Amino acid sequence: MRSDEGNPGAWQLVGGLDEFLRRAGDFLLSQPVLHTVALRVTDELRKRGPYVYGPREPVFGVLERAGAVTAAFFRTPPHRLQLTPLTGAEAEALADFLAALDEPLPGVSGVHDTAAAFAGAWQRRTGVTTTPYSRQRLYRLGTLTPPEPAPPGRARVAVAADREQVACWYGEFSEEVGAPPAPDGGLGWADDRIAFGGITLWEGPDGPASMAAATPVLAGTVRLADVYTPARLRGRGYAGAVTAAVSRAASAAGAAEVLLFTDLANPTSNALYQRLGYRPVRDFTVYRFEAPATGLTATATP
Known part of the structure; x- marks a missing residue:
């Protein structure tokens, strides 16, 4: 007070x-x-x-x-x-x-x-x-602890050729969290973020398996959002791997603070981010x- x-x-x-x-x-x-x-x-x-x-x-x-x-x-x-x-x-x-x-x-x-x-x-x-x-809950990154072992594949920044996939996943993510659907099917959202390198994909053995979005650096901060893995690919470590990759990239881009919000009704995501090194700030x-x-x-x- x-x-x-x-x-x-x-x-x-x-x-x-x-x-x-x-x-x-x-x-x-x-x-x-x-x-x-x-x-x-x-x-x-x-x-x-x-x-x-x-x-x-x-x-x-x-x-x-x-x-x-x-x-x-x-x-x-x-x-x-x-x-x-x-x-x-x-x-x-x-x-x-x-x-x-x-x-x-x-x-x-x-x-x-x-x-x-x-x-x-x-x-x-x-x-x-x-x-x-x-x-x-708002979290800030402490010491990044990537998952070990990492799942098969690698992180890469989404490009224009990924537009349809990214838009589709954004729509599925929005539906899961109860957000209103994008009027254009998420294509504008995908275009905006792909334009500045704001989407990272985890490329698995059979193609893209997970995505994470990040904002540009502003006031020394980057905020992660829209971490999404299709239901059929969950439980394989892809979300943790892509989140770790985009967190590392945000720090490399000059962010003094890497942030994210989680839904407190989702204990799985809260536990995941804490394992990666994110620490609570405020609810x-x-x-x-x-x-x-x-x-x-x-x-x-x-």
């Missing part, structure tokens, strides 16, 4: 991405591991425009105390509210601030205590039902909001 728990400061809306980064950029960069989601999303908005995540302009806000930003939020409609870590008093003050705007929210995501505090405050003010939707929770029969409305989205 911060020493200023009883003084939540003043929340303010910020007019656009450039202004948000001007005011909150140093704050986000002060803890790039903990603020990885905000840094990645704002980087995508900067590179690809304000509508990359949806049809409406993003919404940004900051909490200032003594002229310095100490917390922030953002939302890319129709997606849920994203929060940096807050004290209980700050979460209550933010709920007051946003409720006054009469803007429905589909949910909230943040470190566990922050998300829970805001969800409770929002429920008390709006009457919505708040339900934990998923629990995730995050996603809450889904559902509107009451009358009053403020909210559309639940995963």
Whole structure:
């Protein structure tokens, strides 16, 4: 708990991405591991425009105390509210601030205590039902420990000829984790990542057997995502091998921190990453909001 728990400061809306980064950029960069989601999303908005995540302009806000930003939020409609870590008093003050705007929210995501505090405050003010939707754990790489022995095959970076395979696996991965399907069958996702070398495949004896995606280096960090092995090839060590390979490549590319999120409902993946040398940082929770029969409305989205 911060020493200023009883003084939540003043929340303010910020007019656009450039202004948000001007005011909150140093704050986000002060803890790039903990603020990885905000840094990645704002980087995508900067590179690809304000509508990359949806049809409406993003919404940004900051909490200032003594002229310095100490917390922030953002939302890319129709997606849920994203929060940096807050004290209980700050979460209550933010709920007051946003409720006054009469803007429905589909949910909230943040470190566990922050998300829970805001969800409770929002429920008390709006009457919505708040339900934990998923629990995730953020890990950072310590000392990489590749699996021994490695499965047969080798790691290689995906190229344009792998586009259809990568898109297919991305679609299967999304379906397994309950994410909405990509409108183009995942081809755009595959193209974007193949273009900067962001997909690593484990080439087994009979062809590609597993994949892992990684972001470019940003603020000294790389984040792994979308580690996927088709069901028929699981249990052979391919996921561990490809994750170790992409982790090693991220460090070689200059990342001071290599990160990944896991679903806490999947003990297999959590155990695998810890065997490879990943260590827990913080737990995050996603809450889904559902509107009451009358009053403020909210559309639940995963």
